[in-house]
Amino acid sequence: MTRTPAHAPAHVHTRPPAHPRRWTALALICVAQFMLILDVTVVNVALPRIAVDLGLDRTSLTWVVTAYTLCFGGLMLLGGRLADALGARRTLLAGLAVFTAASLLSGLAVNAPMLIGGRIAQGVGAALLSPAALALVTTSFHGAERAKALGVWAAIGGTGSAVGVLLGGVLTDGPGWPWIFYVNVPVGLALLAALPTIVPASVRTPARLDLPGALLVTAATGSLIYGLVQAGDTGWASASALLPLLGSVLLYGIFAAVERASRAPLMDLRMLTLRPVVAGSFLMLVATALLIAFFFLGSVQLQKLHGFSALRTGLVFLPVAVTTAVGAHLGSRLLGLVGPRACATGGMAIAALGCLPPALVTPGTNAWTTLLPALSLAALGLGAVFVTATTTALGLIAPHEAGLASGIVNTFHEVGGSIGVALVSTLAAASIQGPAATTTGFTAAFTFCAALATTAALTAPFLIPPGNPRPTGGPHAH
Template sequence: MTEEIQGTSARVAAAHPLRWRILGFLGVAQLMLILDVTVVAIALPHIETDLGLSRQAVTWTVSAYTLAFGGLMLLGGRTADLIGAKRVVLAGLLVFTAASLTTGLAGSAEVLLGGRVAQGVGAAMLSPSALSLVVSMFDGDERNKALGVWSALGGGGAALGVLLGGLLTAGPGWPWVFFVNVPIGLAIFVALAWMLPRQPAVTPRPRLDVLGAALVTASSSVLIYAVDRAGDHGWFTAASGGFVLVAVVGYLAFAVRQRTAASPMMDVVLLVRRPVATGTFLIAMATALMVAVFFLGTFYFQHGRDYGALLTGLLFLPVAGATMLGADLTGRVIAKAGARRMGVAGLLTAAVGMAVPALSMHPGTVVAGIAIAGAGTGAVFVVASATALGQVAPHEAGIASGIVSTFHEFGASIGAAVISSVAAASIVGDTLSGFTDGFVLASAAAAAAALVAAVLTPGRTDAT
């Protein structure tokens, strides 16, 4: 029965004449969400000065967005399954756009942080529902190619954010890192409202499991906060352990709730299916490595070499291009080459790229190395999405996309926290040893992940 539903969905999707154009608009929307992490990071010193932010407020300018984004992702995906992805995409766009305008107009820390939380809420609605639409509109080899485009835009977004942040901050000023989202968001809203077909919910509309949604949202937020906090306060402190324990207990309570709820938020068995479990591992690793590339590269150029934000952004153009190229090529060949082969190749490429700067901390070498690593991580993004989402039924597309997107945020938090801890000596001092240690650790992690991927990633004949 599931196969019949998938086949019908594929035939409908294939008949849609605007699916590639819709993919372009959805990809730009996702790019906007990813940009809003790194573009803000470059502008933070100027925001801090203009608004007189405390150190805690500076940190929360980034964390407030990522916490709301990551914590609400599963809820956003489930909502897309219940009421239709089109509605959630459009609502998320409006929330994100309005929040961006509010944040750009902020004259105080309170308004700034409130706007960032609202941006995260809009992003959590938009990202999984948009990915759900991609999964639903494409099938087979076309789906792999579409995920390649999606991953290319998302993977290159972090690097492009560095350049855009430098241009806007040095030009019209830091409010424009938020204002730029407004015309783009409105244009995408109008285009998608016109192009997306009316999409009734695939399943009957049971009531949302409010308790389950609260448990998983709170647990995800606490875990992301625990990882972020550990980067500054230590991994083995009582507070860090306590937050992780609270998150684990919350997840266990969520799992119990899903077995007893009349209308469960998700089938927890979905998490242990081999393709989904492997895909979430790969997306977390790819994101952690991408964040390591961004973090180590930008801090090396700005702190180690005293380069300005604009020059740093320009140096990241090859990284953005390589990431997009790696993702696009993988989307085109993954059906023939196989997910396992491409996943291992991507992780090994990332490992080699990270090793290059570790051997020679020269600006040219660093750019070359992180560009190679970017190409590898771009490939892994596609493999992760294709593996996790390639076999999901239409009625599971939203929640499965929410799972993938949630682990994307987990990976970002873990990557930032670990790398910032390892590279701390170089960030606060005048030595390059911390950056070298960070590249060594990232290279080793990518190589180890390649071994895991070789064992876990399903082959062409493995379905579960």
């Protein structure tokens, strides 16, 4: 029997004792994260009703979706730095307070500026809350418990998307679309009361805040989205589309220069020279762009072209959200067997096949037998791509670089949704703004989605490095 020495050597670092209420804290933190993910998809089903009640045109309707994910993704890295500088618990509570107040503002909206302003504030709150919440999960658990806790965290993603589409339909057809935002308020207030008594105070680490970098990358992406949306109204060659698009290129260039000169850059641009990070970010950008585009396009198509209610639309999209999670599970199993190149290529090819039937629908087509199975098939492939993207970026680089890579990939995850919705909104403009029976725009948008997925499938084998990645053990944002 081994005897324990009375005094451990001075150089041995003992792990801090586990917090006795860590699992309760995890449950509360996951509820907070669940709200953030819910608000990515819950609004899509309500879009046609919101457009009628507030008199929103296609451009405003697009910003209702993109404003949230733009600020969420653009400011996420800054939120992570704030969690280090101010303490994770303090940053989480600040983000939760902003998100809750913004949800109330969004529900009370009477016009486009008020609603879009509320969505921007929701995105800012989410950017503060999410990285701080993940930091708390990571530091509260150790060893095997940490793997279990991160598994719970990762499962929130698929569940939140699935519940979001169904809840959006139930609330929109029930008490009305404002309740897709009001539902966050009592939950947020309850969490604000409970979290300070459950979650321990966090250690604050001195950190420089790259506020110029955060504002520049968000402004650059915002300018890109504005140009893409304007092209649907005025054409790709118009000044109102070209100037914002060129402005985004200029702003991205200034962002790169600022990051190179900064002592503590928001994004280490050297990470974007690493092939695994580039491959993972590209796959994440395309997969998220496609998935969020499906929710946006499908919701408008089902309610305008097929006359579906918000609830029936939510029911159609429930299997789509579920098959995304199923695809992620299958992808995680296949990665070790066939490798990331085959997983990414196969997943994107399946997504491309799923985009073809929606491109051919007519007003008399049965959505239950065409749109539902097609988009579910596409989502199954994208689920596998999500896992492949994260695992490639984090499992094929040095372990000490995994944190930086994770932040970059998660940023591309959020921003991808904004860019995807902006693109398909412009391509489908004729159907979104035109007569109810017009299918030209939907055909163009879904054809583009098929072409994008096909291009990604053909690119993946050349972009992804050879070899099988290490299991990352880390969570996927959504």
